[in-house]
Amino acid sequence: MKKKQMSLTKKSVCLFTIISFLLVPLISLADKQDQKILIVYYSRSGNTKLICETLQKNLDAAAFEVKDKEDRSGTLGFLGAAYDVILDRHTTIEPGKIDLSPYSHIIIASPVWNWKLSTPIHTLLETHNFTGKKVFLVTTANIDIKKYEAFGNEAPFVKRFLKDYLRGKKKDSQSFAKGNGGEFLGHYHFATQEKTSEQIVEDALKVIDKIRKQLSS
Ligand SMILES: Cc1cc2nc3c(=O)[nH]c(=O)nc-3n(C[C@H](O)[C@H](O)[C@H](O)COP(=O)(O)O)c2cc1C
Secondary structure: OHHHHHHHHHHHHHHHHHHHHHHHHHHHHHHHHHOOEEEEEOOOOOHHHHHHHHHHHHHOOEEEEOEEOOOOOHHHHHHHHHHHHHOOOOOOEEOOOOOOOOOOEEEEEEEEEOOEEOHHHHHHHHHOOOOOOEEEEEEEEOOOHHHHHHHHHHOOHHHHHHHHHHHOOOHHHHHHHHHOOOEEEEEEEEEOOOOOHHHHHHHHHHOHHHHHHHHHO
């Protein structure tokens, strides 16, 4: 009788293991099919746009370029951008509202301005609700964040800033991380200084698999 019970337990364990093995690929396939990615980006001079277009093609995503009503071109535009970002000001973005509802995953991409997210993306974060969304952040700047690591604790301040920003520790991001808080999946940074368009696209292609993995996590 005991022997019979033992073999029944063994059989159930075997059956459970086989079913689990069969189900795992099916579940991850279903996950992928449920994944609808939207890339929302702002780009003043084209670097972030180039990266986002590359990501869009390779991640099978939709993409949306946010436009700033302020003229940011030329030296005056640069100075205005620097001034606005230093003062944590907002701007008028077009369109004012993006329908995020069809998407499960939102990639937000921004150039870094004065070691903050650009003003149009700052406004986007404040005016959209990311609840229930999985959010991934992409930034571009002249230099690589890692270059600051040589400066000790003060060094990776950009990384810390972005983390704080997304976790709502910064005053101006409270609505994003608390009320509008999506689930933060990760961040990837691209250094763009002195790079040709081809090199920027190459850099983006190199990390497609990494980003894809992080999106599925
Ligand atoms: C107002 C302003 C401030 C910037 N501040 C920084 C900075 O703090 N650190 C940096 O490495 N690059 C900085 N940059 C450079 C941009 O982040 C970089 O060129 C970026 O790739 C531009 O992206 P875009 O072409 O999509 O606009 C700044 C650019 C502007 C316009």
